[in-house]
Amino acid sequence: MSQSNQSDKKKSSVKYIIVSGEEEGQRIDNFLISRLKGVPKSHVYRIVRKGEVRVNKKRISPFYRLIAGDSVRLPPVFLAEKAKEAPPSQRTEDLLSGRILYEDDNLLIINKPSGMSVHAGSTVRVGVVEALRHMYPKLVNLELAHRLDSETSGCLILAKRKRILREVHALLREGQVTKLYWALTRGQWKKNELRVDLPLQKDYRDGGKHVVEVHHEGKSALTLFQPLQTFExxxxxxxxxxxxxxxxxxxxxxxxxxxxxxxxxxxxxxFNKLTRKRGLKRMFLHARSVDFILPSLKQRITVVAPLDPELEACIKAFETKR
Incomplete structure (x- = not known):
């Protein structure tokens, strides 16, 4: 790395992290990649090979799996700064204003547009939460309660108060938030395919692109699919x-x-080529609804996000081709 490039970055100090129960079983390389945002994957593997990363004061391989209570030493590294945040355009503000589904003193729930990241990053100057903070300058504690992929549209919950954020996080952890999605999928499903109880593991490939795979050593994951409409x-x-x-x-x-x-x-x-011919220029995955009760307020929140016109048009295109 050149000196000029390094001058645009900030060098971190040595850190020691104690592995939590939720992080147990994660590979050290994936753990480091998630912690050292902006550090090239090649450099992450280099500092492990050179012994700069230690677990319980010992050298480890990039494939070491963490155990709860492990002490991980992170060496000083140059961290890429986030892209300089920019205020949202008027077009973005108008778009988000028109997609607010629910608002009270504690919560804000929007129909997130497809193609918009939920937060800023190294290449994203403004995400949904940054745009909304700009639009609501008095909401100093506005935070995402969960995330959606950039390509996914639909219900996105934000909390206005830290207490409510903690409460929603607890509900999510305990499975007390009912989240339903709509997805257009290839082919026709058999009954024995509708319940999918298969563990998932995240891995990082060349270029830093993370891929999730069904893997017996992954984290448990349960999904139920139910047909709404069947096409040819x-x-x-x-x-x-x-x-x-x-x-x-x-x-x-x-x-x-x-x-x-x-x-x-x-x-x-x-299948993607077929759907493009029928007018779909994005992924057909939509967070259709959320339903939960805030225990502290004994308040039930039920919100449904309408489909975007492009998704409605795609369904109609498939209906006419039957």
């Missing part, structure tokens, strides 16, 4: 999540042989 070569499914793993619906659907339309990572090329 596709099925519109309602999907219920019982766990919230990264890319869970996309990977489980693809594993069953029914990838989601427009999915450029786990999808099937010919």
């Amino acid at each position: 070569d596709a099925t519109l499914m309602e999907v219920k999540l019982f766990t919230g793993r990264t890319h869970q619906i996309r990977v489980h659907a693809a594993h069953q042989g029914h990838p989601i339309a427009g999915d450029d990572r786990y999808g099937e090329a010919e």
